[in-house]
Every structure is written in C-alpha cells, then in structure tokens.
Amino acid sequence: FTLFTxxxxxxxxxFGQIRYSxxxxxxxxxxxxxxxxxxxxxxxxxxxxxxxxVTGENAHYAELKTDKGxxxxxxxxxxxxxxxxxxxxxxxxxxxxxxxxxxxxxxxxVLDINDHAPVFPNKEKPIxxxxxxxxxxxxxxxxxxxxxxxxxxNALQRYTLSPNDYFELKQITNQxxxxxxxxxxxxxxxxxxxxxxxxxxxxxxxxxxxxxGTVNIEVTVLDxxxxxxxxxxxxxxxxxxxxxxxxxxxxxxxxxxxxxxSNALITYSVFNIKGSVSNVFSIDENNGIIYVxxxxxxxxxxxxxxxxxxxxxxxxxxxxxxxxDVIDVNDNAPxxxxxxxxxxxxxxxxxxxxxxxxxxxxxxxxxxxxxxxxIDKSLPFKITSSMTDYxxxxxxxxxxxxxxxxxxxxxxxxxxxxPSLSSSTELHLKISDVNDNAPIFEKSKYIAxxxxxxxxxxxxxxxxxxxxxxxxxxxxxxxxxEKHISGSPxxxxxxxxxxxxxxxxxxxxxxxxxxxxxxxxxxQDGGSPPLSSNVSVNIQIQDQNDNPxxxxxxxxxxxSVVAEMVPRSxxxxxxxxxxxxxxxxxxxxxxxSYKLQKATDRALFEVGSQNGEIRTVRQVTEKDLLxxxxxxxxxxxxxxxxxxxVIVNVxxxxxxxxxxxEFSDFPHDKDYxxxxxxxxxxxxxxxxxxxITCLVVIISVKIYRWRQSRILxxxxxxxxxxxxxxxxxxxxxxxxxxxYNYEVCRTTDSRKSDCKFGRAxxxxxxxxxxxxxGTMQRMESEKSILDEPDSPLEVTxxxxxxxxxxxxxxxxxx
Numbered sequence: 001f002t003l004f005t006x007x008x009x010x011x012x013x014x015f016g017q018i019r020y021s022x023x024x025x026x027x028x029x030x031x032x033x034x035x036x037x038x039x040x041x042x043x044x045x046x047x048x049x050x051x052x053x054v055t056g057e058n059a060h061y062a063e064l065k066t067d068k069g070x071x072x073x074x075x076x077x078x079x080x081x082x083x084x085x086x087x088x089x090x091x092x093x094x095x096x097x098x099x100x101x102x103x104x105x106x107x108x109x110v111l112d113i114n115d116h117a118p119v120f121p122n123k124e125k126p127i128x129x130x131x132x133x134x135x136x137x138x139x140x141x142x143x144x145x146x147x148x149x150x151x152x153x154n155a156l157q158r159y160t161l162s163p164n165d166y167f168e169l170k171q172i173t174n175q176x177x178x179x180x181x182x183x184x185x186x187x188x189x190x191x192x193x194x195x196x197x198x199x200x201x202x203x204x205x206x207x208x209x210x211x212x213g214t215v216n217i218e219v220t221v222l223d224x225x226x227x228x229x230x231x232x233x234x235x236x237x238x239x240x241x242x243x244x245x246x247x248x249x250x251x252x253x254x255x256x257x258x259x260x261x262s263n264a265l266i267t268y269s270v271f272n273i274k275g276s277v278s279n280v281f282s283i284d285e286n287n288g289i290i291y292v293x294x295x296x297x298x299x300x301x302x303x304x305x306x307x308x309x310x311x312x313x314x315x316x317x318x319x320x321x322x323x324x325d326v327i328d329v330n331d332n333a334p335x336x337x338x339x340x341x342x343x344x345x346x347x348x349x350x351x352x353x354x355x356x357x358x359x360x361x362x363x364x365x366x367x368x369x370x371x372x373x374x375i376d377k378s379l380p381f382k383i384t385s386s387m388t389d390y391x392x393x394x395x396x397x398x399x400x401x402x403x404x405x406x407x408x409x410x411x412x413x414x415x416x417x418x419p420s421l422s423s424s425t426e427l428h429l430k431i432s433d434v435n436d437n438a439p440i441f442e443k444s445k446y447i448a449x450x451x452x453x454x455x456x457x458x459x460x461x462x463x464x465x466x467x468x469x470x471x472x473x474x475x476x477x478x479x480x481x482e483k484h485i486s487g488s489p490x491x492x493x494x495x496x497x498x499x500x501x502x503x504x505x506x507x508x509x510x511x512x513x514x515x516x517x518x519x520x521x522x523x524q525d526g527g528s529p530p531l532s533s534n535v536s537v538n539i540q541i542q543d544q545n546d547n548p549x550x551x552x553x554x555x556x557x558x559x560s561v562v563a564e565m566v567p568r569s570x571x572x573x574x575x576x577x578x579x580x581x582x583x584x585x586x587x588x589x590x591x592x593s594y595k596l597q598k599a600t601d602r603a604l605f606e607v608g609s610q611n612g613e614i615r616t617v618r619q620v621t622e623k624d625l626l627x628x629x630x631x632x633x634x635x636x637x638x639x640x641x642x643x644x645x646v647i648v649n650v651x652x653x654x655x656x657x658x659x660x661x662e663f664s665d666f667p668h669d670k671d672y673x674x675x676x677x678x679x680x681x682x683x684x685x686x687x688x689x690x691x692i693t694c695l696v697v698i699i700s701v702k703i704y705r706w707r708q709s710r711i712l713x714x715x716x717x718x719x720x721x722x723x724x725x726x727x728x729x730x731x732x733x734x735x736x737x738x739x740y741n742y743e744v745c746r747t748t749d750s751r752k753s754d755c756k757f758g759r760a761x762x763x764x765x766x767x768x769x770x771x772x773x774g775t776m777q778r779m780e781s782e783k784s785i786l787d788e789p790d791s792p793l794e795v796t797x798x799x800x801x802x803x804x805x806x807x808x809x810x811x812x813x814x
Contacts, residue, residue, distance in 0.1 A: 020071070021109040024079040029072050032062060032108060035095065036069025039104060043069050049097030054339065055359055056093025058082060062108060064095060071106065079110045080149040084301070087151050094359075101340045103357070105387065114154035114207025118146035121271060126216035127201070129183075130315025133191045134224035140170065140182040142309065142319040144271055146203035146213050154207040162200040167219075169201075176305075183217070191221040225263045225314020229255040234320060236308070238290075241327040242298040250281070253288040255310030255318050262313040269309045270322075281306060281324070290322060298328040299363050330417025332363040334371050336425045339390075346432040347399040355381065356393040356427060360413045368417035375411055383411070393427070401431045402468060437468040438531035439476050439523040446537045448503070452511040452544050460494075460539060463501035465523040473527040481520040481534070490519050494539075503537070511543040512584055545589040545638025551646045553580040563649040566628075568620045576605065579612035579646055581634045591637035597645065598631035605650070607632055614648060624652050 020033040046066040063074040083089035090109040148156040159181045197219035204212045238251040257264040268288045280294035306322040341356040362369045373383040382396040414422035448461040467474040480496040517539045524532035564577045583590040594612040628650035635643040
C-alpha cells in the first residue's frame, strides 16, 4: 500500500511472498531462484533499493546477489540437521528494499535426497536373545528398529531376515508412521540340535540406489521358560519441563512375569531412541525408573519416544513405549527489530497511516511464544499485525498538532508466559501542522421530549457545538438539513436558529398523528474550505390525555332500543353482554376501567372493571323486573381522567312475546322522532310532487297521441295509486308505524310480476320501536295477508321500504 500527504509521498510499504524448492546438499553458489524475475523487479531497483536479507533464523543458508538478481546457496544445506523430523522441511527469511520500502518473504523448501542409509542403534553390538526351547510357535521377539534420517521414498521401507528354519519377520507400521519389526518363531527350538543361532536383520530404504543397514542377531536357546514379561501399560506417558535438572526421575515402568525363581527376574533397558536423546534419558535396569541424564531444550525438541524392554532370565521379553512430552518454560524474552520508521507525519494523515514497521519474535512456543505489542493507550496510535512476526505502528485517529506537537512512543512487546517476559523500544515522532479542526457537537445524538398540543414557536431545546480553531474558522453556523416527514418538509414543523442552535416548534403537534421527528443538523465553521459535522436529533412527542374513550359495543341508536335478553333460569355469573371500548391515546392514558354507574337493580348485575363483562351476581327470580336499565361508565387512567357512558337495556324473560309488549315503555329520544317525522313528511312531499309531475306529463303525451291517431290505446291507461286493504293505521294517523311502513303501487298489468318478502334472520337481540304498541299482532296479521295467493300485494311495480334492521325485503316490479 502507498500513503500520500499534502507534501507528497510519505511512505510506501509493499508485501510479497515467493517459494522455492531445492534439494539438500547443493554446492555453495548454486542458484536457488531468480528473485528479480519472480518479484517483477529489475536489477537497477535491487541496487537502488539496497536489497538485502534482513531476518530469518536460517537465512545464512542463502545469499542474495543483487548484481544478478538471483538467490544462491551460501553454505551446505543438510535437511536432517535443519529440520530433524519435521516435514516438509523449509526455512524462511525476508528481503527488504528501500525508497520506497518493499518487504518480501521468501520460503525455501529443502527436498530430501537419499544420503543416509538405515542405521541400527549400537549396530556393532549384536542383538542377543536367550530363548527357551519350550517357546511355542508364534512367539514374538521385538527387534531393534533402524533409523533413517531421510524422508518419503528415501526413508526406511522394509526389513529382511537372513534365511533360517525357525524365524520369520513381522513388520508393523505404527500410528506415527514409523516401522517396527518383530521376529516370530515358526517352529519349536531344539537346544540339543542348535544351542545358538546366528542371524542378520537387514533394513532397506527406497532410494535410488537403495541403501541398507544390518545388525547381527544372536539367539541362545535355553531350557523351558514359557512366560514372557508383560508391562502394565502398552504406552507410558509423562511430561517434563525443559531445563529439568539432571538426575530427576520422570516415570516408572513396571513389567511382571508369571514364572518363578530366576525366570521371573526382569531387567529393564531402553532402546530405539531417536536422534540424540540417548544422552538425555536412561533407565534403572532393576526398578524401571527413567531418569533425566542430559539437557532438555524445548526449542530443540518437543517430544521424545523411548522403546522400553523388560527381559526375564529366560530370555523372554516384553515391549512397551514411553512417550515424554517436553513442557515449554518461558525462558526467552521477545526481541524487537525496527525495520522502518518515519520520524515525522502530517496531522492530516488519515487514520491507519503506517508510522513504523517492526519485527517481533519469541523463541518460546504456545502461550510463552504468543506476543502482545502495546503502547500507551492515551496515544492516538495502535499496533496492528500485518504478517507473521511483523507489526505496524499506525495512527488510530486524526492527529492534532494544536494539541500535541510531538510524541515519545514506547512500544512494549510482552509474551503470555508466567511470569511474563517483555522488552521495549522508544520512537520519537513529530507532527507537522495543517488546518484540520471541524466543529464538534457536545453529544453524538440529541434526544428531546415535548408535550403534544404545544404552542407554535415554543423553544424545544438547544444544540451546541465547539471548534478548536479560532477566529473565523471557529464561527459556527447551524443548518437544518432538508427532509420530508409525513409528506411535509421539516421546515414546516421545526425551525432552527442558525446562530444560537435553538430548535423551536413551528406548529402544534398531535401525538396521534406524529409520535417522533428525526432529522439531522449540520454545524459548519467559517473556514475556507469550510469544515462541518452532522448530528442526529430525535424529538419524541409525548402523549396527553386529550381523547375520551369510545364505546364500540353496544352501539347506541337514537330511534330504537337494543336489549340484551337474560333468561330467568340464568345462573350466577351468567354473561349478559360485554362493553367494548377503545382509547386512541397511548400508555396509561389508554388504560380503561369499567364501572356500573346506575342500574335498575344493582344487586342483580355487576361489571368487570378490566374486561367490561356484564354478569349476573345472583340467581334471577320471578320478582325481578322484566326491564332492566344499566348505565356503565368507561374511564381512562389519564390525568385528568376522561370517560364515556353507555346505556345497556336488559330484558329478563324466557320468550320474545313476553318482552315485546313491555319494551314500548323504554324512554327514547324525542328529538330523534321529531326529526324522523320531519324527514318522512319532506320525503313524502317530494315523492308526491314528482309523481304528480310525471302523471301530468304522461297524460299530456297520451292526449297528444290520441288527438293525432284518434285510436284508443287500451293498454296504456294512467297509473293510479293503490293501497292494500287492512293497511290503514288503527290509531288514525294514516300511515303504518315507521318500522313497518310500506308504500305499494301497481299498474293494470301488474299480475305478471312477483313480490317477495324475506324473514328475520336474528332473534338473539330485540330491536324495536319504543313508541309502537301491538307490534307482534300487526306482524302476524301482515304475514297472513302476504301469504294469501290473491293478496293485493302481489303486484307488478310494487315498492317497499322497511326500517326493521334484520329482515331482508325484496320488492320487484315489472
């Protein structure tokens, strides 16, 4: 990446990584790879940038020739010495160039060649066995494993045994990939024929050409000893800290033999020790305790595997394995190397600008090798990791020379060991000055509250910002960013004083319409170019109790009575009805409670204060009045409280006829009836006027046609009104009660049409006109008239109107 400032190129840092593969044992000066070509650099860039190898534990194996742009072998590379058992084997180092700085990691993988033959430990000393002639065929005898420092195909591949009549080999591949071998007895030994057997064990690798190693096997045949030692565990595991004092006991192995006497005496030995660990551990041949006899260093080897043999006096052996893990001790402190450092940086450098590049390493492992780089938290810098072992010192926030003109930065690298080890280095950094201060609000977000129904022009709250600059650059102007809320510009709702930052309400607000107003205010200084910053503002409109409850059920009608029917057999707690109300306010202003304000019989009904359910509180008796009138008040929880009332009419009866004759006495709205009468008279007058006008027009047309044609047209007689018999009001008013008021007319050919009347669809709630009497009797008489086949109502062109809210009525005319 490349960083620029107002004065030009400040710092450039590039990263690259390439990988080469070379066989081991190459001569000094052999070419590993063309670095210039692989990195896309020319030779002039290598020389001008003073390209060099800077770090790497094994960097001395390679040499960078800048005049040719190649990487060459500096000294002989022995893969087995470099990596031991690790595979694949490689070493890495970094190449750095300057002006601008470029850092490239190069990894060289060392390939194995077949330069080692399999080797048996103590190959000059033969492997000795004393085997009883009573040993059964199939008995196994563990042999020493050979070690081949090569890897892959060049490593140990197989074992062979010199031809004989008694033994064959069994090769075993262990879980870790190593190969061990056992000698199996094929047929019983005969001491009288062969008291000693001389064999050779050959280990062969897979290289080209193949290499091998041999060891002699001496077998002494003894008399009967038919039990071999058995270890209590197949694998013994132990852990030992590095730098453990010599002579420290680590673990004890134990083998037992079922024989008795001298055949049960077991001696312990350790064999098949990898690498140089033969000088690190030893075992007491009598008690099986393994001791530390050399120096243990975790950084050199982390695990040791020992093959433990227990042999009895009869020559039978048992094999076990001891795995010893080395525990790392925090004995290495981190090291800090400053790879690159810019001693001056401009204060307008963007956050994330790299100030220095450091390489920090710790030779320990795990927690002891984990490193945390830190600096003083009060400094506007931070440490980031860019590559393995590499850290960058970068700016974390905008720098301000007016506040701090220079910094002394102490970088501390500490590991996570116990106790922790650390090291530090100090860098002195100067800040170059530019004009970089913008206005800053006192809060990151403003939240204000105001009551609804406020007065227009009321100040709500004040915004405040400050600028660290001075003079014109510190003069702040507040601007309200344009925004539409509910389709209206923000300026029609709020106003902002550009000098003082006071936010005021332009109009009164209603919580039920607007609950909150969110907008952005910008503070801009007077600099050139001006700098500004924004802040989010949220004004919460708070609810007032300005809406009374609204009753949804029961619906209050003006001209008819709604009655809930309660049978006289109703039990205690019988649900009569439920008052349902809502409040458009919110919070506690919308919490509703129900109370029974008035009642014909308070001892008969109660109202649930929370749910508005009207239930009976005792058994209904014959003495209870048929008509019950309840007044329920619904109150909200506001301050002050608002309320609404609803009247519920209840009929205590078991049948409809019993109720109908009594409900005419319920009080009703006189004004509503007066208005209804007025509207009916007005409608009748308008209809009569239109009817007479149409009649005059029709008669005029008929007379004109008669005069023209002088032919009588019998089928076009004028329409005359017709009123069915028995439809006159017995009270002498001339019309039916408004609930069953019909107007019927027909022509001379009305026999061809149909007239249909629907029946009532609901009987649960009684709805009737309180001013009518004898309603049921009239309904029965009218129904009998309508059911007669020759009734005058069966006419074409009949028209009807009904105010009964339940039955459906169809009157169809031809």
